[in-house]
Amino acid sequence: MTAGRSALAVGIGIVVAAMAAAGWVLTAPRPVDPQTARAVSEPGDPAAGKIVFFLAGCDSCHLSPGQSDPTRLGGGQELRTPFGSFFPPNISPDRADGIGAWSAVDFANALMAGVSRDGRHLYPALPYPSYARMSVKDVRDLFAFLRTVPPVSGRTPPDALAFPFSIRKAVGFWKLLYMPAIAQPLAEDPTDLESRGRYLVEGPGHCGECHSPRTFLGGVIASRRLTGAPLPDGKGKAPNITDGGLADWSESDIAYALSTGLTPSGDSLGGPMAAVVRNLAQVPEQDLAAIAHYLKTVKPGGDS
Structure with a gap:
């Protein structure tokens, strides 16, 4: 009887460990695929990207507090939600505090996959479930435009989220439920x-x-x-x-x-x-x- 119980306990332990490992793999951050990475790395058109910028309303969240110029993108305006407060980051081309040191692939990973430059999940306060549907052309054009706006120094405060929403790894489970299944991004706009x-x-x-x-x-x-x-x-x-x-x-x-x-x-x-x-x-x-x-x-x- 004791041996049977021990075997059962071992079996349950193996199943739990396997489920945990599967969950870890399934919820890992997934950057854009190599084909998309190559495509977004081609030169973009800043003039076309300016139109994408206004269509996407980037300044609505990333405008520096107290600014009226939509190209002053130092971020930091508090975005209050039922899960806590987000402080959208600096997306100006400042190399230290903004995205001036980012590659086009870094940008595409954030915008289309919700993956940060250091490989972590981004919270969907950035509406990447929608931006994932953007064409490769629009993404690279938008990135090209953002490189032309004025650099703004200063980093934004950290997000203030209630537990358990502060567990960033849990965003991977959220993505399994709500990220759109897109086999391959559009190359051009319809x-x-x-x-x-x-x-x-x-x-x-x-x-x-x-x-x-x-x-x-x-x-x-x-x-x-x-x-x-x-x-x-x-x-x-x-x-x-x-x-x-x-x-x-x-x-x-x-x-x-x-x-x-x-x-x-x-x-x-x-x-x-x-x-x-x-x-x-x-x-x-x-x-x-x-x-x-x-x-x-x-x-x-x-x-x-």
Whole structure:
């Protein structure tokens, strides 16, 4: 009997150890694949990257506190969430405190895979589940543009997260649940109206990150994408921007509101959308038209 119990205990121990090892492997940070790494390392176009910068709203999180110039990207503005406070980092080309010493692959790993330069998981306060859908061209063009903005010295405070969300290794499990399965990133952006709109909304525009309800773990509920959600800081709500929520809006109404902040009823888009409008006012009209067209195809259940 004792020998049997000992054998059982050993067997259970082996199973537990094997499960722990499998979990460790499955949740390890995974950088971009070699093909993507080679592609993003090709020279980018800073002028095209400037448009990506405004589409992605990089300054909304990474702008230095007290600054109005969107290219002063020293970071440090507190981002309050149900999990604690994040302080977005310095992404200026300062070599000591920003990303001036980064390679294009370092940048792609952060943006598309949520992996830091030193090989750790990044928290999804950086919306890399959306940015993972970006094209290789947009990523390298954005990196090229960021190298042209003014260097800003100074490092940001460390994130202040509640336990157990402070356990960075746990982000690997989160990625297993919520990172999109993308076999190979797009080489170039789509060009037809609806595909372009979908790409901008789901990729660089990351609209679903604010406008979609989330699980208790903070993952977007895919079946309700874009149907509205409380804002991360708990102050207010991002509205339903599917065709159901925008039923009384035409495509031209949506495009106009995105570039001016004025709604069909004469109201102004405020709160976090004010920064979004400020950025989208800098992008080509055809991109706004594509976004508007796509949003009108998304049904209230989150499907298009």
